[in-house]
Amino acid sequence: MLNASIYWHLPILLILISLVYSAVRSDDWPTILRSTFRWALYMVLMFMAPVFLILWILAEIAPRWW
Amino acid sequence: MAEGKLASAPQRERYPDLWAGILSFAVPGLGQIWQGWRWHMPGRLLKGLVFFVVLHGMFFYGQALGQWKNVFLPQYQQSLGEEFRVSNIRLPDWLANVYWRPAYALQFWMGVSAWPAVWNYCYPESQLFAGYQPSPGAAGPAVGRWEREMKIKEFHRELNRIQLRPDMGKRWDLGLLYTMLAGVLNLLVIYEAYAGPFERITHRGQTSTNPTSSSEASS
Numbered sequence: 001m002l003n004a005s006i007y008w009h010l011p012i013l014l015i016l017i018s019l020v021y022s023a024v025r026s027d028d029w030p031t032i033l034r035s036t037f038r039w040a041l042y043m044v045l046m047f048m049a050p051v052f053l054i055l056w057i058l059a060e061i062a063p064r065w066w
Numbered sequence: 067m068a069e070g071k072l073a074s075a076p077q078r079e080r081y082p083d084l085w086a087g088i089l090s091f092a093v094p095g096l097g098q099i100w101q102g103w104r105w106h107m108p109g110r111l112l113k114g115l116v117f118f119v120v121l122h123g124m125f126f127y128g129q130a131l132g133q134w135k136n137v138f139l140p141q142y143q144q145s146l147g148e149e150f151r152v153s154n155i156r157l158p159d160w161l162a163n164v165y166w167r168p169a170y171a172l173q174f175w176m177g178v179s180a181w182p183a184v185w186n187y188c189y190p191e192s193q194l195f196a197g198y199q200p201s202p203g204a205a206g207p208a209v210g211r212w213e214r215e216m217k218i219k220e221f222h223r224e225l226n227r228i229q230l231r232p233d234m235g236k237r238w239d240l241g242l243l244y245t246m247l248a249g250v251l252n253l254l255v256i257y258e259a260y261a262g263p264f265e266r267i268t269h270r271g272q273t274s275t276n277p278t279s280s281s282e283a284s285s
Binding site: 006009017026027 | 107109110112113116117120121124235236237240243244247251254255257258263264265
């Protein structure tokens with residue numbers, strides 16, 4: 001566990017936050033689970049993917065420009 | 067209907083539920099568990115259990131990552147020997163200490179699991195929680211500034227030693243993040259126990275189109 005990459009915490013955090021956020025929005029479990037999946041996907045695509053893209057451009061592409 | 071007679075009672079009679087909010091503040095998820103039990107709603111009871119397990123899991127796992135040293139309310143202000151002022155208004159020492167340690171302002175909302183830090187802050191000589199969430203620099207009124215400062219330095223030497231361990235890496239920060247997130251998420255849980263699921267609140271204006279809600283409105 002100690003040797004595992006800390007980035008494995010990322011999907012766990014993502015799912016837990018989505019689950020709690022979805023659960024406070026509804027009492028209906030199928031809705032909660034659907035919403036958890038939707039929020040997790042939304043955070044990956046709309047937040048983590050752009051951050052990853054920006055960091056990747058800064059680390060890999062930008063150094064070639066100057 | 068499936069969840070019993072009380073479950074079909076109008077939602078406006080159930081919320082706001084102050085006691086459930088207080089229960090979820092003290093123990094994350096307990097308000098929802100109590101409501102689920104009282105109203106015979108197993109789905110809500112299960113939701114409370116999920117909140118309980120997830121938030122406590124995050125909080126204690128975060129503390130374990132930080133070697134049980136990342137949740138504390140320090141007495142930094144008392145060791146400074148000067149007043150803490152904002153716009154020339156003197157703030158009380160406890161507020162100044164929260165300013166110096168803002169992470170605790172989020173961790174506090176985790177309920178009783180995070181409150182030993184307050185106990186250790188207020189009663190530094192008490193051995194009730196011993197080494198759990200100790201308050202750096204905390205000492206009785208008879209203790210001078212210099213001695214208090216030494217206690218703070220000693221505490222931070224220990225924190226530095228933990229953070230510089232070769233196997234630690236970014237785990238210290240990750241642990242702090244887990245504990246703070248658990249506190250912030252419990253704010254949502256507290257409000258949900260008090261006011262009900264957020265979708266119900268969001269769609270309040272659309273109740274006339276919802277057959278379930280229209281029956282509630284007529285009752």
